[in-house]
Amino acid sequence: MDYYKSPTKDMMFLLDVFDYESRVSTLEAFADYDKDMVGAILDTASAVCIDKLLPLNSVGDAEGLKWDPETGDVTTPEGFKGAYATLVENGLLGVTCTPEYGGMGGPEVLGIYSSEIMIATNKSFSMCPGLSRGLIDALAAHGSDEQKEFYLPKLISGEWSGTMCLTEPQCGTDLGLIRTKAIPQDDGSYKLTGTKIWITFGEHDLAENIIHLVLARLPDAPEGIKGISAFIVPKKIDGELNNVKCTGLEHKMGIKASPTCVIDMEDSTGFLVGTPHKGMRSMFVMMNAARLHVGVEGIALGSIAYQTALAFAKDRRQMRAIDPAKQDQNAAADNILVHPDVRRMLLNVKATTEGLRALGAWISMEYDVAHHHPDADTRKAADDIVALLTPVIKSYGSEQGFLNISEAMQVCGGAGYTTDWNIEQYMRDERIALIYEGTNHIQALDLVGRKLRIDSGRLLRTFQGRISELIVESKDDERMAEFLTPLKTISKKLVGATMEMGGAAMEDPEVVGAVASPYLNLFAMCALTYVWAKQAHYVLNNDVPFGETKLKTARYFNTKILPQAETLIATIATGKSNIMDFDIEELEVI
């Protein structure tokens, strides 16, 4: 059974909280996108996804994929093709894509909202348009005009789909080890030969053609990451197969309706994208957008798991309320929502899921400003927030999303462990999010090793600036004190931990590796405290129907989730102590 209502009211509320009308819909690019327009598209997306994708979710998991070893063809579960066609018809695959090539040209915040709805209703399915969007972004940024005109219209409409071919058996995180070769041809094209693995929707039957963005080496390439070039390698050229064959599917814990392919190329024709040896640029365009959406996966599946657990809890009676006043004398047992621990579990999920949704809304609106604001300084500041918080939402969002689904399962007891309630599928589907698009530790190194170091901490200063703005803006409002005090405290602690980590790393760079992961989670605590204070501030100054609930949830976050910071701070303070002392033999089982 699936229990899902699209959280559109929360999404619309967050537009207000982060000043959508004054900051985003005033941008020339989004002149058509006032709040009503966003709301209308979300309503369509919700209706279509709930109607067409949700019923296929557990079906797809059970049926899985068929692969023909002879032809390499992959058949998606029954119904997927029809659902894909419906989404193409409704233009729902190109909501954020440029209208120049047929997209709807909507803001990124609309993109992550509709992404959340699509993932919640069918994560496996959502991977296909998700990958296409990555390729569209990469081509829009680095493709030639000719390439854009040829590929973008069909990718944006969904007639064709896209992939990103990075990983090879010997390299996942470490793309400098790529071996796939690209040999220049007289006509300006290239012949590519090599094997790529983990290729999501690398082969399938939903779209007419599949366009692979492939990382490979030119014959004269320098070693390592600086010798990687990017190529377009279509499955078919002018209707003819291009020797790009799926030679196997991975058997995975989850996302079983999303084909994870081994892709073999042998003298397959490809076309260079951008500059030789600078292929990582195109890839980073894909990966940064993708990382934000991976964070959204935790929100989406956390949300549907929450709704399922709540539906179970509302119906289930077990044991008596501790408080006699809450006991139902007309029944042999009380509804389990009388038990503090059941509420604790549900509220853990609610407070972090809504907090993460607010964080995603904020980042995506900054993304829109960063890409479309006329003023360079404004763009830069907005981009600082996006760059700083993208690894945070990817890593914390996926980790907490996974834990939230587990918490939702716990609410349902044994029923939650069966396939009847689908939570177990959400958990299996979510677990990969901690790994792909850069493992969570890679996100932490990106945050600590790259983002914090830009201009000696400029991004962190921009982030703190936003916090200060809110504090200054509401300093005379006594009602805000309960939300500002924890925000000030966690913000100070974060800066303290940053300094401490920086100092220790100067003496020993291994400290960064040892503490980056807990540090990222501490950063998430600060960011979520901020977005909860922002929501509280909006509620206290505006008429919001569910305003009281938002205030209660903000308080719950500050009381019951924010204390996670204490352990993180204590752990960061111990640096790399006792981590590197073991010889490898000492790690063996005793």
Add this chain to the structure above:
Amino acid sequence: MDYYKSPTKDMMFLLDVFDYESRVSTLEAFADYDKDMVGAILDTASAVCIDKLLPLNSVGDAEGLKWDPETGDVTTPEGFKGAYATLVENGLLGVTCTPEYGGMGGPEVLGIYSSEIMIATNKSFSMCPGLSRGLIDALAAHGSDEQKEFYLPKLISGEWSGTMCLTEPQCGTDLGLIRTKAIPQDDGSYKLTGTKIWITFGEHDLAENIIHLVLARLPDAPEGIKGISAFIVPKKIDGELNNVKCTGLEHKMGIKASPTCVIDMEDSTGFLVGTPHKGMRSMFVMMNAARLHVGVEGIALGSIAYQTALAFAKDRRQMRAIDPAKQDQNAAADNILVHPDVRRMLLNVKATTEGLRALGAWISMEYDVAHHHPDADTRKAADDIVALLTPVIKSYGSEQGFLNISEAMQVCGGAGYTTDWNIEQYMRDERIALIYEGTNHIQALDLVGRKLRIDSGRLLRTFQGRISELIVESKDDERMAEFLTPLKTISKKLVGATMEMGGAAMEDPEVVGAVASPYLNLFAMCALTYVWAKQAHYVLNNDVPFGETKLKTARYFNTKILPQAETLIATIATGKSNIMDFDIEELEVI
């Protein structure tokens, strides 16, 4: 691929740490069980389980169970029957059972050690003898002599297997709601009618007969939990079927080779066990032993997941070491064990898994003392430790075990998410451990609401007495200071949190429900700090080949795991704040 070496050296070491030779093998009941004997049995168990059960583990998961709706018969995966027969032949199903009825009469510590090995190599399979053992214990404690003589020899040998039939559709946690009826017959037997769900190995083809222990109500039963009686209901009586039919199997996230049955009885013949209306007593005998073994599941699957991740890590090269001295100039990338975060993840698993194994060893040796020591006070003190720490190891062991498997998966990156490395199966198999045998919150309520309140905290005082003994014993040993200081600190904090919680609960009993779960985890932190200090103390005073490694792991625990206490303490301090304030409608998705 499965990577498993039985951790027998660690097990044997822990016998020394907790004074097996002077405390357990001196007991009359275990006169035959010196350390060598225990070691020999563990070696046999390891060899048989690795040879017969491990190869069937992923096979069983993939093949699953067959159920015939017509007959209700359940067929286990290919090979299970043969493996069961081998274990029966080797007497491995009755290692702790009384020799009076054909058991090996070994100590409980041997029981949990062999249980760990069996679970690690095939958790689904291990559930069958696990349930039999529960029934054996219950009959040994509450069955009549006639019942013991008739049932125990066949249950102990494994010719017959056992189940525990508690849950019904309307009641899991709340057994007072049971509706199954037992009608007395003239011949002293009863006719039972009702439906039981979640019956592990309720029907299967491994044993000749299945003996169900069924909770039901007599016609004159008082309402609620005080009107529950226990009955033996065999599948077959004198070779004739007894109208006990499996009418369905649950479809579950994991343990897919372990049948979870719906069992229908209609006028099935049963025999009362113990006193009418006192059936919960028999059930508690089963459940307490079972809870200890559920904690062991987290150790077992955490251990095999760890070994798998280590095997992966030792082979995998990605990126360069941060420390140039650790870079391998003969290869394009360094082994991932140079990266602090990979070690951090592995050590998180190692330190908690070995800590939990030590905790299990300690509890089970106290169990042996509690059941067999000639002195009543000594038995009582030992039983205090067992009663207090059983919910702790069940809950923390299952939760941390699950997280540990997830951490091991993360070490393997994308490979860990595939079925090739089996970690994903361990994760699915482990998740149910947080739910069954009393959900983890029920364990926390047992700890706080029952165990702590006995004799105004006697059990906690006994526990603190053990800590004090170690502190006094090693107070002049400067080398112990680094292990005693954190122990003293966490012990004081635990007592502080206990007092605080107790005070708050006097004013508002709902506080207990709100904080019991984090409180149990705080208790686990203190218990693990103690068992690590015990191990360090033994190593520092004896010649242990892997002694240095143990000291390093103890240090790692104190530095990197123990800080979890900080968040738990901060959370407990906030009591039930903001938990009960939400109206039910406010929990709905916005």
